[in-house]
Amino acid sequence: MAARAIDDDTGVSEQIMDDEKLQALGELATKIRAHCLRMTHRGRSGHLGSMLSMADMMAVLYSGILKVDPANPDWYERDRFILSKGHAGAAVYAVLAEKGFIPGEWLETYYLDDGKLCGHISHHVPGVEFSTGSLGHGLPVAVGMALAAKHDGKGHRIFCMMSDGDCNEGSTWEAIMMGAQHKLDNLVGIVDYNRVQALGKMQDVIEMEPFAPKLELFGWTVRTIDGHDFQQIETALSEVPFEKGKPSWIIARTTKCRGVSWLEDTVRSHYGCVNDEELCQALNELGVCDE
Amino acid sequence: MRSAFNEELLKIARKDDRIHMVLADIGYGEIEPFAEEFPDRFYNCGVAEQNMTGVACGLAMEGKVCVTYSIANFPTLRCLEQIRNDVCYHNQNVKIVIIGGGLAYGSLGVSHHSTEDIAIMRALPDCIVCCPADIQEARAATHAMIAHEGPFYYRCGYKQEPDLHQGKIDFQIGKAIQVCDGSDVTVIGTGTITYRAWQAAEILADEGIEARVISMHTVKPIDREAIIAAARETGGIVTVEEHNICGGLGGAVAEVVAEAGLGIRFKMIALPDTYVHIVGTHEWLLDYYGFSPQAIAATVRELLA
Numbered sequence: 001m002a003a004r005a006i007d008d009d010t011g012v013s014e015q016i017m018d019d020e021k022l023q024a025l026g027e028l029a030t031k032i033r034a035h036c037l038r039m040t041h042r043g044r045s046g047h048l049g050s051m052l053s054m055a056d057m058m059a060v061l062y063s064g065i066l067k068v069d070p071a072n073p074d075w076y077e078r079d080r081f082i083l084s085k086g087h088a089g090a091a092v093y094a095v096l097a098e099k100g101f102i103p104g105e106w107l108e109t110y111y112l113d114d115g116k117l118c119g120h121i122s123h124h125v126p127g128v129e130f131s132t133g134s135l136g137h138g139l140p141v142a143v144g145m146a147l148a149a150k151h152d153g154k155g156h157r158i159f160c161m162m163s164d165g166d167c168n169e170g171s172t173w174e175a176i177m178m179g180a181q182h183k184l185d186n187l188v189g190i191v192d193y194n195r196v197q198a199l200g201k202m203q204d205v206i207e208m209e210p211f212a213p214k215l216e217l218f219g220w221t222v223r224t225i226d227g228h229d230f231q232q233i234e235t236a237l238s239e240v241p242f243e244k245g246k247p248s249w250i251i252a253r254t255t256k257c258r259g260v261s262w263l264e265d266t267v268r269s270h271y272g273c274v275n276d277e278e279l280c281q282a283l284n285e286l287g288v289c290d291e
Numbered sequence: 292m293r294s295a296f297n298e299e300l301l302k303i304a305r306k307d308d309r310i311h312m313v314l315a316d317i318g319y320g321e322i323e324p325f326a327e328e329f330p331d332r333f334y335n336c337g338v339a340e341q342n343m344t345g346v347a348c349g350l351a352m353e354g355k356v357c358v359t360y361s362i363a364n365f366p367t368l369r370c371l372e373q374i375r376n377d378v379c380y381h382n383q384n385v386k387i388v389i390i391g392g393g394l395a396y397g398s399l400g401v402s403h404h405s406t407e408d409i410a411i412m413r414a415l416p417d418c419i420v421c422c423p424a425d426i427q428e429a430r431a432a433t434h435a436m437i438a439h440e441g442p443f444y445y446r447c448g449y450k451q452e453p454d455l456h457q458g459k460i461d462f463q464i465g466k467a468i469q470v471c472d473g474s475d476v477t478v479i480g481t482g483t484i485t486y487r488a489w490q491a492a493e494i495l496a497d498e499g500i501e502a503r504v505i506s507m508h509t510v511k512p513i514d515r516e517a518i519i520a521a522a523r524e525t526g527g528i529v530t531v532e533e534h535n536i537c538g539g540l541g542g543a544v545a546e547v548v549a550e551a552g553l554g555i556r557f558k559m560i561a562l563p564d565t566y567v568h569i570v571g572t573h574e575w576l577l578d579y580y581g582f583s584p585q586a587i588a589a590t591v592r593e594l595l596a
């Protein structure tokens with residue numbers, strides 16, 4: 001399968017990813033999804049939809065975009081990745097396990113008594129930069145880290161992945177304004193724009209559209225991509241900063257619970273998890289055989 | 292006291308380039324010297340305390356020592372979740388400084404009264420809670436705060452508070468300072484109101500009642516030893532705080548006394564559990580709520596009767 005060219009209106013330059021890389025990303029994303037399904041099933045915990053909508057971006061970020069080292073997670077020159085939508089932390093745990101930051105067995109303890117991994121992302125886990133769980137906390141901290149890097153003349157970047165709900169929080173907009181004020185072109189905001197929130201579809205909660213123009217008016221350079229298209233994700237993330245002297249914002253259009261057909265784009269997938277029968281069915285859909 | 296704080300901070304910042312100030316558009320007439328001398332270590336976040344605290348945390352995670360600074364409740368309650376989840380949970384070097392604890396901004400009204408902060412801040416794990424009583428304590432506390440690794444809440448006075456201590460003090464976090472000794476009763480104060488507690492002790496001294504006065508500048512971690520000694524060696528304890536009666540200094544002292552199994556005569560002088568909507572200057576409101584030296588002395592007398 002060859003990557004398709006990018007739409008003109010996305011502003012993302014055309015670049016064809018080789019088949020080998022595409023296949024590797026596809027396999028990693030599938031593994032992340034399968035881990036998330038099993039973890040939430042085992043833990044009877046929620047937020048599966050939020051995890052699966054960002055799984056493809058996790059695969060790309062941890063396959064060459066983020067400068068990180070599993071053997072040395074606190075390496076100073078690393079890029080910082082903050083997951084502000086902490087409820088989807090299992091997707092990060094999954095990729096950290098696949099990349100060797102944490103033992104794979106830890107995933108089996110997710111959400112369970114005396115487990116290694118709690119439901120919302122925790123900095124007590126190697127490779128996790130920052131704990132979140134209440135929305136609106138990630139971007140201000142990312143701004144602080146970006147200011148520090150600028151002050152110290154360091155070249156690492158700060159990536160902050162947010163949810164739709166994150167963008168409801170006033171603190172996120174406070175940080176958006178400050179990021180532009182200080183010309184933080186080492187800062188990248190990514191929104192997993194699945195448009196399904198905890199109680200309903202975005203249009204019925206707080207509509208963000210016109211989203212990109214809002215951010216542009218706030219002083220950021222914005223690109224809108226298909227958050228499930230590896231080529232588009234890779235290209236956008238490879239080209240940050242989009243403009244010197246401005247922070248970059250990626251609106252990644254995604255589908256909630258992508259990969260589990262009957263739960264895609266549903267509010268139920270925000271809090272729900274799959275039952276025994278659904279787990280088998282979902283893993284089958286992903287082409288993963290459960291033992 | 293706020294000027295003393297800013298002077299000390301500036302002195303320390305000249306030697307310690309980790310220090311960054313992160314503000315939310317408050318500090319006129321006080322913070323300019325720092326801003327002018329260290330423009331690359333000074334951030335005005337605009338009126339956005341949540342972001343201020345998150346940004347300070349992010350900077351601290353990169354090795355900076357950040358001071359967030361504003362008046363009354365603005366840098367605490369407005370951004371309490373950022374203080375809890377970001378700063379304290381990650382045990383970061385963020386120093387939260389308020390100017391005008393208690394009723395210092397008297398006539399400005401309830402929005403500017405910081406009267407629940409001690410209770411709230413001392414409930415946060417890993418957060419030091421410090422309320423200097425006078426300018427000497429304030430200067431020493433500034434140094435102690437920066438030297439301390441981790442979150443620190445500093446409740447600063449607003450104006451030229453009188454000196455509580457005559458001689459030099461030995462200021463250590465978590466170690467109370469005895470202002471004067473006595474065996475009839477102990478009066479424990481925290482913050483600038485401690486001066487009035489000492490004035491009350493002077494009144495009592497004239498009547499032959501010898502009061503031990505203690506400045507409990509650190510409410511967390513509290514000096515258990517000083518409290519237990521006071522309970523054992525004197526005829527009772529009276530706490531004095533410019534704070535709601537729930538969960539502040541009085542509560543903290545009572546916890547120690549009760550857990551130590553010491554049944555003693557005990558009284559808390561604090562604000563009633565209400566919002567102070569009565570209009571008045573700082574001094575007037577303090578008198579109104581029973582913090583005049585005479586009223587404090589009367590409460591002590593009543594306890595001992």
